Amino acid sequence: MEVTNTTKTIYKKRFWAGVLLAQFLLFYAFSKSETMIDFFERFFELQKKIHQLLFSWIPFSFGDLTYILLGIFLLYCVILCFKKKSRPKALLKILITINIFYFIYQIVWGMLYFQTPILKKLSSQKEPEIAKAKTLALLYLEKCKNTRASVREDRNGIFIITDLKSIQSEILRQQGQLPKYISNKEAPQINTFKPSLFKSVMNFTGILGYYNPFTAEAQYNAELPHTMIPFTSAHESSHQLGFAKEQEANFVGYLIGINAKNLDLKYSTEYFTLKSLLRFIVEEDPAFVKSVLNQYSPAMKRDRLYERSFTFRHQGWLDDFFRFTNNLFLKSNQQEGAVTYSYFIDLLLNYEK
Template sequence: MNTINTYRKKRFWAAILVVQILLFFIFSKLSIAISMFERFFEIQKEIHQLLFSWIPFSFGDMLYLLLGIYILYSIITFFKKKTRNASLFKILILVNIFYFSYQIFWGMLYFQKPIVEKLPEKEITLEKKKELALKYLEKCKQTRAVVMEDKYGVFQISDVHKIKTEILSQQAKLPSFISSKKAAEINSLKPSLFDGVMSFTGILGYYNPFTSEAQYNTQLPSSYIPFTLAHESSHQLGFAREQEANFIGYLTGIQSSNPELKYSAEYFTLKSLLNSIVYEDEKFVENVISDFSSGMKRDWAYEKQFAAKHQGFLNAFFSFTNNLFLKSNQQEGSVTYSYFIDLLIRYEN
């Protein structure tokens, strides 16, 4: 009798999962439903940040750690005949709860109206990308000259808290035709508890939709950190697509009065442009890099050194899985910059 009841329960929760998948698929096609999820996001974001932002460490990371331990325990018990059915039943319930929570808190935001539709059409030419690359090269040179350095002459952040505060301030000044989202007044940008591992994954930061916390890797070169913070804070603002979060991070940084945030945003933009040009004109990219200021060259060398030191299986694995995740959410792959470049050129014009 217990075996029959357990079987029925498993079938019930498996059916619920299928219904959820179909229901959220239908929601993703309805603009009125997406609009409701956008409004709900604004409410839950404020509640989550009030609940978790005051905690000095990432509460979301602790949840992930506990979830990982539970999943490992469930896998072990699944291979034991006596506890197999009970374990599968619990896993199905957990998957249902996780999937439902993820979709209402975050997943549906991937189907918002794309930013590109809010900007004028513009042909993306190699000449235009080169023109912008030279423009941002000069910007980077000027801003790099006024930031702090460590004893090796590499860019060093002086006060990360000021950068976080500046990001929230700049988000309130985003162009209204691009974003009508309410900027957060609560700082919920936190160091990741897994930063030692993150360095080997290629992940710079991530947003936790269950707590509205944004985590970043404190071990990154300083040239990465301000823009990574701006990018993850863009997710907190409600921009789900990766390249749109890059674009909002770009808008947040380029107008900033904080030279560290400004330099990191300009430097990211320059590198993105060069990455989009290199397969069409490698010689041009080499010439631009050779024209970096001495400080930029030291930052560039340190980034390459950091990447070489942390290459490995995890880096390749997370790059592959993240690529699949992005494509499953109607985004480009993790190494593709074309959408960000498209937004950049449309905005610049």
């Protein structure tokens, strides 16, 4: 009887391993078909409002709780794998779990990485020019100075958010104001911004926020410097709209924040844009970047120093590990590496023509 059960388990493992391989091949084939990509885009539009409504009322991140429970379950299965008697069934459970989550992920999110790039929707598609980037950097330097003078700061002179809910409401409002030639995606106007339950760990990973495709929640690290939180929220809300690629989400986040009436969101967006431009320029002209940094207002210099001290305090092997794994994930989904901003700059310069 025991031999029969063992044989059945072996066949089941082979079956689920085969299903997983079949899924890899099937979704790879789908990624090459414009018809199928269009189908998944339309499906996302149909399901995203329902998806967000299901979890928006929960006061904490249900997606994070799901990840915790999943992690505990998988860890338990891994421990069982060290016991010869329970190993076959434990491996079977792991295979079934991977199959289920991989299928759901691809259906509700994974295929969106292959939709038509935003760059193709812009009338001009020129290569980014350093001269134009410099002009924009000087423009956004002045914008940052002006906006920074109108926002609040703490007793140490560091920028501080006064009303996070109003920022989130403004982001949702601006989602409906995006140019139609760039986005025809529906904006459900449902607040599913959630502080991550993993914020203490995130401090050491370099991850500012993330979108949970299984619950449609937009997570952000509540312990970030406040200069980062509004734009990070706008970025994650862009994923909620259906923009999967990281630098496209940055660009849509830019469109959401740059015209915002909320000054906290506006400053965070302008500051992110300025930093991105300077990172793009620095390899070609470090002297120019140094000159711009010297022209920061005293308040902006305090914000920059605080950001740098936050990053320095949380550097370590965990940051390097997550940077490496995130880089692999991005490249596996037809994106540039984690530290590359050139596609965002492509979009920005083509838009700001």
